[in-house]
């Protein structure tokens with residue numbers, strides 16, 4: 001955890017220091033101004049009908065110029081539980097900018113420090129009522145109980161008077177048993193785009209509650225897609241138990257509605273694909289059989305998605321739109337990662353090939369950011385796929401659009417390359433260890449594609465030009481992602497861009 005701040009007099013100062021150090025905060029490290037977008041106080045929730053209602057369209061209070069403040073009534077309680085929704089605007093940008101990111105930051109305010117929560121302490125706040133210890137709430141059992149209860153009882157919570165008007169509503173899916181809010185909870189450690197909490201891992205039917213850290217207006221595919229698959233009885237994704245949706249205020253006063261959280265079955269006794277695959281690399285073991293099974297699981301999820309959610313035929317127009325989109329992403333990547341500039345022309349040619357293809361598979365809802373960390377393996381369940389939120393760096397509005405299932409295939413192929421090559425960072429391409437890594441990744445690749453083809457009835461290798469363009473698109477995205485988040489790893493996707501473009505013919 002980060003060093004706590006001591007002696008802070010206001011919550012804005014505390015957040016200004018803490019937020020930029022969080023992995024999911026991408027608004028930059030300097031010159032960001034924070035504006036309140038919502039502030040929900042969790043109190044024992046009032047039962048409400050378990051149906052999804054559209055946004056009420058209530059007129060929110062204007063927020064322009066209002067500082068982020070600590071809600072006074074909440075912090076007077078034994079424990080104040082407040083979900084702050086905070087928009088971050090680069091300095092100098094007008095407060096009316098709808099493109100600003102809104103972050104979900106649940107905090108607890110306590111009048112006494114709690115030793116067990118020391119790792120989650122943001123800092124101390126001086127208030128007229130004395131010092132308040134402010135904690136990152138996902139680690140605080142009182143917050144977890146209140147949030148779980150929202151979903152378990154499909155109830156509501158809202159803002160207190162004097163704070164930006166906002167409210168949230170928990171929804172439990174019909175037929176799902178209510179998760180018990182009072183079971184022990186644990187925040188998942190490690191690098192994540194969001195924050196996930198396991199509730200009840202010690203007993204039967206544990207649930208995984210994910211708090212979306214970056215909120216965007218609209219339906220989140222990580223709720224919509226598993227919801228549709230659960231209704232269809234598909235078992236290759238964790239069963240969706242419920243979610244939290246809500247309303248808040250965008251900078252400039254525009255109302256927003258969207259999902260804040262998803263709760264799903266926790267797949268006990270499983271390990272994520274990245275851990276299993278990199279373990280195999282370290283031990284010099286093959287991962288081919290598991291890759292083939294993963295290919296089959298991916299194809300089964302694609303088939304179910306095509307059955308229960310919209311599909312669209314591929315036409316020359318959709319191929320042109322795809323090529324335009326690939327071109328835009330190429331331009332975006334070239335701008336965001338100057339290391340790519342030498343590849344601009346060759347990458348442009350690969351994109352143009354897509355424009356001139358005569359046929360392509362139908363478009364459908366896909367995973368959108370499939371990699372080994374998004375797959376769990378257990379003896380009991382085999383492979384299940386996670387996290388249908390799509391690429392975190394991509395606008396939400398684009399992420400729910402029908403796309404090529406091949407995009408997910410390309411994502412997983414990239415991931416085999418990552419698993420192999422992150423272990424040989426800095427070695428020359430002809431170093432025997434780098435060559436062995438390359439052979440390992442190649443074996444996984446072929447096994448995965450073969451497993452996929454057997455289940456899907458169509459071999460992705462038939463669509464070689466598309467697959468190559470999508471692998472390139474993913475590698476370009478990864479170069480940007482690594483430049484921003486893990487510069488030490490950027491050589492992995494950068495080498496891949498070079499290899500994909502060096503091929504004179506597609507494979």
Ligand SMILES: Nc1ncnc2c1ncn2[C@@H]1O[C@H](COP(=O)(O)OP(=O)(O)O)[C@@H](O)[C@H]1O
Nearest residue numbers: 192193194208238264265266267272373386387
């Ligand atoms: N339902 C689940 N059961 C077991 N483990 C899970 C479940 N959902 C997520 N995980 C674990 O949490 C990690 C992060 O989950 P993910 O949905 O990818 O979060 P994020 O959106 O933060 O990247 C996964 O790699 C996996 O190890």
Ligand SMILES: O=P(O)(O)O[C@H]1O[C@H](CO)[C@@H](O[C@H]2O[C@H](CO)[C@@H](O)[C@H](O)[C@H]2O)[C@H](O)[C@H]1O
Nearest residue numbers: 192193369371372373391392414415418478481
């Ligand atoms: O899991 P997220 O939705 O947060 O996805 C983002 O982070 C991933 C890394 O955690 C990143 O994935 C890249 O690194 C992985 C190894 O850590 C590798 O398996 C993937 O193939 C590679 O793309 C992902 O791109 C990013 O969106």
